[in-house]
Amino acid sequence: MSKIDKIVEVYSNKSFQKIIQQKLDEIESILNEFVQNESNFKISKKIVSRIKDKDSLREKLSRKNYIEDWQIDTSSDKNIQVSICKQLPDLIGFRINCYFKNEEKPIWQKLNGYLREKENIEVEENPNIIQKNGHKIYKTACKYKEMSNIFSFEVQVKSMLHDIWGEVEHHIVYKKKSYDSRENLKTSIIE
Numbered sequence: 001m002s003k004i005d006k007i008v009e010v011y012s013n014k015s016f017q018k019i020i021q022q023k024l025d026e027i028e029s030i031l032n033e034f035v036q037n038e039s040n041f042k043i044s045k046k047i048v049s050r051i052k053d054k055d056s057l058r059e060k061l062s063r064k065n066y067i068e069d070w071q072i073d074t075s076s077d078k079n080i081q082v083s084i085c086k087q088l089p090d091l092i093g094f095r096i097n098c099y100f101k102n103e104e105k106p107i108w109q110k111l112n113g114y115l116r117e118k119e120n121i122e123v124e125e126n127p128n129i130i131q132k133n134g135h136k137i138y139k140t141a142c143k144y145k146e147m148s149n150i151f152s153f154e155v156q157v158k159s160m161l162h163d164i165w166g167e168v169e170h171h172i173v174y175k176k177k178s179y180d181s182r183e184n185l186k187t188s189i190i191e
Contacts, residue, residue: 007057007080010080066087
């Protein structure tokens, strides 16, 4: 069994996925508090959330060379799980949608301040908000700390229109399965 197969198998363990789901629920509760109390902006009250699926994990492990970078010790399931939780920046993902594009940045800044006030959340200091396509995306990688356990998560703030456009672009350009001679044309059309 390859290292990637071993990691994905351990990641897919039902009890481990249940723990990640519990952490998603706890973090989402914190984010809901922010959304419910924010009255200065038009924000959707529904937070979109997900846990990275095993196929996406497999692809990312390979594409980003995480096994080498993280120096994952695959000798025990616990080591693998701790490494994934601590180092996979978007293990758990959240998206807060607003109505207007010009509100993305101020909401994101306010959210970062709110999260920094939480004792059990570490917010990255200098997030990269420029995507491969050159457009800005207001996202922050965070770590949810619970005693000695760490669960990485990412929060994005997007306008609803930006969200829809991003999903189409992500599927057609970023997540393409094979070489496509029309890639430049498709990118141009999406732009």
